Amino acid sequence: MKNVLIVDDERSFLLSLVEGLGTYAADFNTLIAENGKKAVEVLKSTRIDLVVTDLKMPEMDGFELLAYLSKSYQDIPVIVMTAYCTAEIKSRLETMGSFHLLEKPLDFKDMVNNIFRELTSISRGYIRGITLPAFLQLVELERKTCTLKVKSKGKTGYLYFNGGELLDADNGFNKGEKAAYDIVCWDEAEIEISSICRKKTKNINASLSYIMLEGFRIKDEKDWDINNKSEIESILKTAVKDCDPLTSMDKVEQDEKNLNPEANKKEEEMAGLKEILNEFTKLQGVNAVCLVGRDGFLLDSIARTGIDTEMIGAIASSGFGASESMGRQLGKGAMSMSMVEFKNGPVMFSPVGEDAFLVIIADNDSNLGMVRLKLKKYSSELATATAVAI
Template sequence: MPTVLIVDDESFFLDSVVEGLSAALPGVTFLKAHHGEEALHQLERSPVDALVTDLKMPVVDGFQLLAQLTQRPAPPAVIVMTAFGTADIERRVRRHGIADYIEKPIDLQALANSLRQALAQRAGGYLQGISLSSFLQLLGLERKSCRLVIRQAAQVGELWFEQGQVVHAVVGDLQGEAAAHVIVAWESPEIALHPAARPSQRTVHADLDQLLLDAHRLFDEQQREGTVPQATLTEPFSMDEASPRQSTTTSQETYNMANIKESLTAVMDIEGCIGAALADWKSGMCLGTIGGTPTYNLEIAAAGNTEVVRAKMKAVANLNLKETVEDILITLDTQYHLIRMVKSAPNLFFYVAIKKDTGNLALARHKLNQIESSLVV
């Protein structure tokens, strides 16, 4: 009989979830824990087949719990519960060892279906450790502040996070982004999570997604040159349904990041522009962002709008229309959200948010057309 451990600090919610899942999955034994430390004690007493955990909890939170699980030779299938989530994030964390990513408030039936799938995969022999890239992505999504001590064989590195972004990294004699690139590419390292501690200096300025992309691009290049042993590499972090290594390497080799940055800067000159992003709707990868606000995360917005573009492309194909999509307009109460396809790279699109009261939609479209035409990728 499979066993599932549910971890959440809200007792009423925990009891309700266990009661509902017990009725939906009568052949499963359910255990409860109110925080990560209690969950680890449960795992010491008896292994489980799957674990469902919240991220924000007292004593030992979900991040520390996941860090401990990466060090176990046979970790359970993991389902994460959180207040943040998109379809693209769900796909990529599923591929990297986390069985699913469920957004609160919980859809009990959806959680039961995810558990059925996770337990079926485990019964079939599927089990994968949680990758470092996936773990770092979770820290970013939850805007976590902490210090990670990461060990790979005899090497030890440290990453400092502030509000979900890496601000300092060190390994051996290396510091900053060079050190972060080395650490991110480690395969199946041990991860220890410590409380937030402000570093003496900030040495990393790239955002987390860009840091992950650059790290894997650099190591792919070094592997081709024969300067990096195969054993030190890890699979690149990709949201595409195809092979992760093939998808990420192809994309990164062809993108002109300097020109992308110039183009996004030009987009911000559009009157009323709140922020902009350039994204790949086929892979879900965000190539760059600019602007935004503390409460308006452009990376999440760009990732969510890849679903909009995919749905429109599918509708055009199903209708057998011999047309190309130039742009998609979404009108809100106070904003225009404009999606402009890139003709020179049909898998890319600009996503631009514009204030209705200060922006001019016709002029914005005209300027965005000029910027899109000059983009070189």
């Protein structure tokens, strides 16, 4: 029998839940704890399959409990009850494969569905437990004041929050944003939380979401550099030699595939168009990525809030078509990429298979080289995924 532990400081609420969940006594046992401290005692004495916790509690609050779980019970799935839930945050956290959010006041039916989903996911081998990025988003969401001590693979770092705002970071080598970019990407992080923030001065101006986006971009680039250092040198040498970067990249890609069949296999196994598009949004300065049918109707997109992707599709179709027509009229052959530079940044178009094209909208500080590289890297997967999407 599976055990579900519900943690909340409202006793009447707990008792009504126990009564309600009694209907499912044949499926799971319901255990209760009135705060994080009592939850830890239960966790130490009983095998728990799922924790459902509130965040605001006396003695040891939900954040401290989450931190404890991240350190000592990484495999236990968690559902967090919060009053600050939005659909966007909910979806973002769920995409991270971390905990699920339940909006307070609770919808009992929704809660039961989530419990069953989590308990079933155990046998499916879903990613679970608490990831650092998800934890950080919750700190921001709940406007928490705290200091986080993050440990990973022998490294220790500190993140200082005041009212959910990231004030400063320290990874032992750097402070401020530079340290934050590093810490937010640490794998298998153990989190310790203290509800005091001794830092009063703001040394980080960027938002937490930007720090995470940029941190992962830098990490991606570093990983890529490490794995492909010799290939990069080869690109540069060949590019200088024959001034044909795309041909050079073709060669390097081929070499990369030959050298690293595992990575190639992994690429092939990468499922879902959304995941591919997401690769582009991880790049610095990329605001939107839209996959558009040549008729201008949107097939899929990931965009920053406020960008009308349907409209982009319609307009870009004319722009893309015009570029292609120009190339054809001038006898320049098939188009590989078109870029229009505006005052506030470039817009790039790149064909995807026979029936679609990709639109990338970026800021002035975007790394166009990386965009081009990713376009080359994912062109075939995009074409395959697009054929399914159409």
